Amino acid sequence: MRKVLKIVPELCTGCALCELACSWVQVGAFDLKASVIKVHHFGEQLRFAPYTCLQCDEAWCMTACPTAAITIDPDTEAKVVLEQACLGCSLCGLACPYGTIFYHPGRQVAIKCDLCRGDPACARFCPTNAVQYVPGDSPQDWIGAWAEANNVAFLRMWADLERRAET
């Protein structure tokens, strides 16, 4: 059965182990910038949420690619960049409306989550199970409802501060 990367934002402590593990897989270095899973920091509330490619069905990155360098892994159904075919033109990064495919300036290719060929390092190294690799069918918005709820107070506070700054 197809598996998906499930994100449980309530469990995330912002420790960045997922990003570190991911970056090691991507580039063989602990370089947070090279990670294709990104932890959102809502710092003033000590809230965090990892975010990565949802493996959407009608993949914008695949449609945009001029050399068909993004294909589907038959085992995991992940959308995968074939680096030998990738030009590094970044069209995929513009086309993807989720902002989850990146351009690696060193390698000059697109990089994205490929589910680590079926054993995602982010899920394996997450100490709190905020990132899980579990059976699931369709891509979904794991963090939207949580982020909305957690930002109501933030947005009100921010608007208040702005108003005060103006007067």
Next chain:
Amino acid sequence: MSRAQYVIVGAGPAGLNAVESIRAQDRQADIKLVSVEPAYARMALPYYLSGRIERAHLLTADPAYYDRHGVEPLVGQRAVSLDTGSRQLRLSDGQVLAYDKLLLAPGSSPTVPPIPGRELPGVHTFWTLDDADRVIQAAVSQPEALMVGAGFVGLIVLSAMLKAGWRLHVTEMLPQVLPRMLDRAAASLVSDWLRARGVQVHTETQVIAIQETPSGRKRVLMESGSQIEVDVVIVATGVRPNVDLAQAAGLQVESGILVNEYLQTSDRNVYAAGDAAQGPDRLGGPRAVHAIQPTATDHGRLAGANMAGQSVAYPGSLSMNILDVMGLHCVSIGRWDARGLESSTAADHSRALYRRLVWEEDRLVGAVLVGPSPDLALVNDIGMAKGMIQAQVHLGAWRRYIESNPWDLRRPFTAARVTELLLNEPAILGPSRPRIYRFRDLQVESEFRPTHSQLLRARPEALVPPIPAPPLR
């Protein structure tokens, strides 16, 4: 019943996607593909010029591709006349093709201003594979070149030349580089970036003549009275849609061949796609020519589906461009020029960062984003901005927040639940399938990456045994 006859003019992304779409629905159909040039990825030409890829890497279809899709390629043929009444297309070698459904995807062609000396050897356009071959052959070691026109094509080619070690000049008639892609402030960052890398940028000046020197170099005379001597001149002053065939056949043409949401022209058996088609706009504007790769692909695959009997409406194309100028990513999306609209800008000149966000009430309708690749493309605010524009999400109070914090798009993106909106958009055609292109031999690696295996050796077990998630509060 006899087999349906499909004829496709143009072997670019629109044409090939149409072929694949038709074939996916109609196994029996007779498909003919007419193209002046062989099938290749135009987007890849600058990478061929810079030496990053081999020539073979450019090609998008070969005999095996045509066999697999059961297509008769008529390469080297030009469509010269179209009779929509009798549904016949005449080719340059005199043969006449009868069709049930015809797709016109003839692309666009460079326009060359009437500069005296434009026909000299060493003066080129850079649009076709032949052009690229000629420019590469013309390149003596460490050549010095002048790019006439600082548009998208001009600068992408210029960046490739810079990577290949060329010495470069660029001239632009208008007061800024990238006039049809960036606003003035963003363009000045790009000019500074280019100058810092040794490129001579001349704006607000026109080339008035090109002469050959006794040594075979080119002397370029500028309107300003100055002269530049170079080895190679590339003219990249713009392109125009190839609409002549459609126009002569009496189809409705404005700036491109007009198509409805089914990619159908004013004749119901003729469809048009790609650079030459003027079709629906995603943001509800008038029908427009968006001569970009993703639009060509969408046009092609939808036109193919509709030609083969489906009835799939296109939600419209979004104007967008991305350009990597020697490590500086430049992006514009939607109504980036902010004509008649409110916009907010932010800049950090020391880091070459710039943003303009264009608003219609509480919806983002356009953006300009500029920044060094590690700051922009590795964060990918580019995609999130595109997502917010595409979904036309009502951002409410987040608009004020973004105006004050233009470097933080992630919080509004997640909190406004843009992902959910995007996932709920109806599919354009349906789930993606792997494309079997020229790279059919490349397979997804089934092995773990070596770096992944290293990690697993370091910690063979998951850090903690799975614990159930607590209930949502």
